[in-house]
Amino acid sequence: MPDLYAYTDGACSGNPGPGGWGVLMLARDGEQVVRERTLQGGEPDTTNNRMELMAAISALEALARPSRLILVTDSAYVKKGITEWLAGWKRKNWRTSAGSAVKNVDLWQRLDAARATHEVDWRWIKGHAGHAENERADELARAGMAPYKPAKSTGGK
Numbered sequence: 001m002p003d004l005y006a007y008t009d010g011a012c013s014g015n016p017g018p019g020g021w022g023v024l025m026l027a028r029d030g031e032q033v034v035r036e037r038t039l040q041g042g043e044p045d046t047t048n049n050r051m052e053l054m055a056a057i058s059a060l061e062a063l064a065r066p067s068r069l070i071l072v073t074d075s076a077y078v079k080k081g082i083t084e085w086l087a088g089w090k091r092k093n094w095r096t097s098a099g100s101a102v103k104n105v106d107l108w109q110r111l112d113a114a115r116a117t118h119e120v121d122w123r124w125i126k127g128h129a130g131h132a133e134n135e136r137a138d139e140l141a142r143a144g145m146a147p148y149k150p151a152k153s154t155g156g157k
Contacts, residue, residue, distance in 0.1 A: 003028045004069040006059035008078075009127070009137035010051025011145050018148035019046035021055035022140025024133055025062070037062070038136075040144035051141065052078050053107040060114035068119040074127030074134055083122050086112060 005026045012019040020042035027035035039058050042051075052075035059071060073079055086108065089095065094102045094109075102108060125131050127138070 004067055005133070006056075006069055006071045007133040007137040008052070008055035008059055008071060008073050008075075009134060009141045010048055010053070010055050010075065011138065011141040012046060012048040012051055013145060013149055016045055016047050018145050018150075019043055019048065019051040020141045020143065020145025020148070021051045021058060022137045022142075022144055023055055023059045023062070024136045024140065025059060026133070038140055040140040042144035042146070042148050044148040047104075049075070049077050050104055050107060051145075053104060053111055055137070055141065056082075057107065057111050057114050060111070060118055060120070063118060066117045066119075068121075070121045070123055072123045072125055072133065074125055076124060079122055079124040081108065082111065082115070 005028065007024040007026070008022070010019065010021045020040065023039040025037040025039070026033050039062055041054065041058065052073065056071060056073060056078055063069075088097065089102050089108070090112075094105050096102055125134055127134060
């Protein structure tokens with residue numbers, strides 16, 4: 001059985017502003033890529049953190065059956081949220097340790113539900129550091145954002 005990887009990224013032009021998310025899914029047999037799938041999307045008015053969450057959600061929701069995978073993100077917010085903070089937020093009825101409401105609770109709940117049927121190994125890598133798969137996910141995120149960005153003015157009448 002090949003190893004499954006999901007490389008996820010989010011992007012935003014302004015924060016908030018137009019945003020996009022991208023996913024590069026690879027099935028590998030050793031170093032050999034045997035299958036590749038890409039996903040992307042965006043929204044007209046969002047934040048970078050929401051797009052990072054949407055990338056991870058979309059990767060997991062795209063899987064047709066329960067799977068074991070390695071999900072790679074360059075978002076410390078996503079990685080720490082899912083592996084360190086989520087259990088406490090749920091215990092505290094979606095409140096932070098300071099007692100305030102968890103930001104993006106709708107997406108955290110959706111991510112929690114999406115991961116429930118999968119065995120996910122969550123990994124963080126430094127973004128924009130030459131990781132080829134992360135760079136591809138970033139390209140997909142920027143492409144997902146493109147339809148929502150205003151056209152640049154050419155200066156004419």
